[in-house]
Amino acid sequence: MAQIDNIQFNIRSSEPEWLTKFRKKSWDLFSKQKWADLDLEEWRYVEPQSLYENMKTSANGHLRRPHLSKNEHALLVTHANESEEKATFSNELPIQVSTLGDLNETDAKDVLSILNLPLTHHRQDVFGSLNLACFNQSTYISIEEGACIDAPLILDQIVSSPISLLVVHLKERSNLNLVERWSSGASDSNNIHHARVICLLETGSKLSFMSTQNVNEESQLLSHHHFFLHKDAQLEATYLPLGGALSRQEQLVTFLGEGAHAKTNGLVFGHKKQVFDFHSVQHHDVPRCESDLFFRNVVTDQSKSIFVGNVAIREGASGTVANQANKNLLLSAEAEAVTTPKLEIDTEDVVCGHGATVATLSETEIFYLQSRGLTREQAIKMIVGGFFSPILERLPAGLVRDEVLESVEQRIQEVSL
């Protein structure tokens, strides 16, 4: 048992040797890392020290294992303590859902190779290493070659399990619609969570990924998502953080093969003292890939939204098309919006642009709507709904879109203006 700063790193006796080894390796990396090594720019708007203190006190938790079930619309994954029995869902679908500890040797190898994919353009920070060493909830999802799962796969996650790791493997030409939903557990003593997601999209595969959360007001949710795209793979990622005191999300997209395409949408409607801190890197290393980031943020009360996007196009990534747009609407005097759309371009043959705006509501528009019989509040809510619509229109039709529409509508109604 190793111990640093009172964090206990338990070697889980129930886990296979390869996993224990991997945890040890990550622990060694973590224990060598220092606070001073944190990228100051990345942590410019959110103070990491107190998060880390919170994290330390909750790094240990019961091991939890995923359970797969099914209803008429979707496949559902929930997690229960590991002491409970292994899932017995008879699985006629070409999908596997399991905890890392339960994997057979072939799958274990597969997971290790995914976990060891290099973090291009980004150093793993202390939170990331801590996650790999101490995760107490792990989920491995793999879709077989050529398989297409029609029904969305919904992961219901609760923040009371402190550290989670999700590994998704889409084999060649497979197709998955994945929804990650965060909520607060019933008895919440723990309010901080670090979630790490690593997705490998093999040649020609297609992933629609949505991350949404509606955790309680005290919660702090940190997440780190890394997507690797092989040739012609397609990713459509959607971020819809609603609750929590702090929601910090890092997204990395690494293109490994030509012709891949990544589209990321995001929508924030912050109120009270909420902070939304979103960081993204689209890393283009190979030719002819496309990336597209599109965020619309609205903040009111004393809330704050931060958007930092980085499109990095390395030498040799010719024919890249990359776009980035972030628009912000400020509804109150004390709300704050930060937007930093970055570009790092190493090659000549690219089409690349970005735009950002920050503004408030137009009084003329409000006046017009009021003259048609709406109250001021109704008018503002209608304009906010209209502001979000370009994002909503980009979402693929189906259950995910319906759910987003409903959440956004509900959010607009519940925010008092």
Next chain:
Amino acid sequence: MSKLKVMDLRKDYKYGFHDPEDYVYKSEKGLSEDVVRQISAQKDEPDWMLQQRLRALKIFREKPMPKWGNQDLLGQMDFDDIYYYIRPMEKQGKSWDEVPENIKKTFDRLGIPEAERKFLAGVTAQYESEVVYHSMREDLVEQGVIFLDMDSGLREHEEMVKKYFGSVIPARDNKFSALNTAVWSGGSFIYIPKGVNVEIPLQAYFRINAQNMGQFERTLIIADEGSSVHYIEGCTAPTYSSDSLHSAVVELIAMPTARIRYTTIQNWSNNVYNLVTKRAVAHANATVEWIDGNLGSKLTMKYPSIYLMGEGAHGEVLSIAMAGKGQHQDAGAKVIHSAPNTSSQIVSKSISKQGGRGTYRGLVKVDPEARDARVNVKCDALIIGDASRSDTYPAMEINNKTAKVEHEATVSKVEAEQLFYLQSRGLTEDEATTMIVNGFIAPFTKELPMEYAVELNRLIALEMEGSVG
């Protein structure tokens, strides 16, 4: 285009010559308290300035190097391998005849006295650490305009210098402002009295001649109520194999309704580190404009900034950067809106070619008290050649809902179609590219006085030669 041509390009840097070193005083290499005391003693300064220098030296030593920016090039800097003070002559010249022959020859080759006769209201020429020549038109002197080198400014207007020196950029601001405050020498001190409009530009010319030289000029411009001034600086240095350092601090204060335009055309040789802190304060209804051209240097890190402190103040930054082989132009702009009804505009154009790297790094901040601020930022980058690199890091922190902020950026290469069209009209590929580049930076060029615009276009043509293919 042959490789050979590309390799030879830097030989065309026409300011790369140097004169034999012949100095009245040259400090020992490296930085120490002793060197700082010697600089102060050579200048016969008041004690408060010496104390300020010593405090700044301490701050410089405490502060770490920046952890951002080009770490490779910053890591290569050796502060102990630099001469911090070189005094080229005993007494400043009032006419070119008084300037020593070799120095005069240098400035003759740079075309300075000629330019002065033609279209300048006043000229300062700085050679190494000291201003060697200085003159101003009589009528301006009569109107009470003060245009001096900083050392004379301190001697003749001590109270004003004491009040404003370091008030915009304190030593503690960053490592290089601390260094400058410790070892500053030369630079300009300008005061424009109430209501005086200086219609033709004042100019300063900075020249580094010695190897491993560090030039640390310090400029302070105060434009009193309702006045206006346009200040232009140009910079060159010889090409040596070892590196020189240029680390200036420039402070501008625009009183209510005053107007300051500060134009820089920096064409340092490719062995100069150009790490400069430039900042302006604009009071009510004042206007400050930074016109910033970066052609030379090995590494430039320069983000002219404007603090809009009074209602209705306006700030503009217009910059171009051209990064060629082995160069990193890390330039940008910062505007902080701290008062109602303020507006700002940033236009940045960068060209990266032959493996050069151009970076735009900017900050726009709107404070809660800055009601109805208007911000417009536009960054365009042109990339020529596959090994070249262009970065854009714009940060916008908006803390007032009445603000209207727009940011736009594009990165592109020279369009094949445009090239084809121009070539079909009989231009060579080189000429066509040069023409497109000149068009790309036209919004910058047209803000320069005519003589400078012509010179700039010529310089760009020279730089662009052999860049294609």
